[in-house]
Amino acid sequence: MSTALLEIEDLHARVAGKEIIKGLNLTINEGEVHAVMGPNGAGKSTLSYVLSGKPGYEVTGGTIKFRGRDLLSMPPEDRAREGLFLIMQYPVEIPGVPVTGFLKHAVNAGRKYRGEPELDTMEFIKMLREEGRKLGIDAEMLKRAVNVGFSGGEKKRLETLQMTILKPQLAILDEADSGLDIDALKVVAEGVNRLRDDRRSLLVITHYQRLLNYIVPDVVHVFAEGHIVRSGGKNLALELEETGYAEFVKEK
Template identity: 80%
Template sequence: MTKTPLLEIEDLCARVCDKEIIKGFNLTINEGEVHALMGPNGAGKSTLSNILCGKSGYEVTSGSIRFKGQDLLAMSPEERAREGIFLCMQYPVEIPGVPVTTFLKHAVNAIRKHRGEPELDTMEFVKMVREEGKKLGLDADMIKRAVNVGFSGGEKKRLETLQMAVLKPDFAILDEADSGLDIDALKVVSEGVNALRNGKRAMLVITHYQRLLNYIIPDFVHVYADGRIVKSGDKNLALELEEKGYAGFVREK
């Protein structure tokens, strides 16, 4: 069975304020695959996810990133989102004065418009959000509140998951999706994420700890250290890593 590549990162080098962070990074993710990227603090995991989403402040010095065959680096953040990239953020941003419904309706309709689908009116939109929210065990009032303002850590992650469910991306990056979550919230969020797995949607799960991978079981695991992948394997690599610690792998390179 030939697989269709969704994301192809080749020899990526990037820096932030003259500091080399990513040093020759290679990774291909095919449709439907779930990859885990594990690495110690400071390895450049968040830099990678920010570059994938087009955040400013990062300079790509060489290499390329193709998404669905297109040059991803030439696209604005909103174009990437409309093409189907979604970043589930480690620290979701608070936006006082902007209700979740307003924010999400703008996002949904921008993406639907891009896909050539009719925009949803308020009734249709609210109905859809309520249905998706129910699956994630969200308090219905949450969508009336300002985006992430006064949300607990768990609520923020649930809202990220809700956004993912509603925006239906082709490729989702989960950046430290478990940080700030207690075990119950972790289960809910993981179940939400797993429900979104299908034969086509791909995911990159970036995490520090193996714990999350007990709930979201990856097809591939990569160890990321000092700006590049130092070892790749299946889900058992995560367990090995848990046992040996990162130090063992960093020395191997």
């Protein structure tokens, strides 16, 4: 019997006074990979920000439960500590804050929250270098300031590295393939797939089917006009690639 990890019920949310999500229902069980596909402007990214608690994204109705707890009452840092991770479409540059120091703070904040002892610096750096190597991130890159001067591919690799070491229960990939060439895409997908097991889940938000060749979903949802208009198996993604989103937008 599968356990629900994320339960979204009748979610309504708005940004800058405009309602973007209108009655969304979605349940993701442990170990499942769900893809949310849809046209640009449908509110896909809004969903990822609402889940991660970004200021300015106002929930006006509905509930979200994560591991049985009320997600909406938690600040963003607690959502992350509970095991939610967002791979961002456009990771922000943070001058002066080195990758290694930042990630040590992030890992230890999570460990502290769970009552685990903090990692010492040597242990941490060793682990970080090893995981970095698998993603093609060298020691020099770990010394640089977070995302500063990184190429699009490097930014996504760093996002993937963060996910790898924070080991989330639910990873949300927001247009993880945007700006990536095929090699970088493979590296990111491999990193994500390594994390998959029967307890961890993925929510893959994407406009194109391409990414789903590498991260194969269990369920595909079509998201349009602020809610899910159709759900199906992985073949639905291929179908959409043929037909486009036009019929769903019209359906309104």
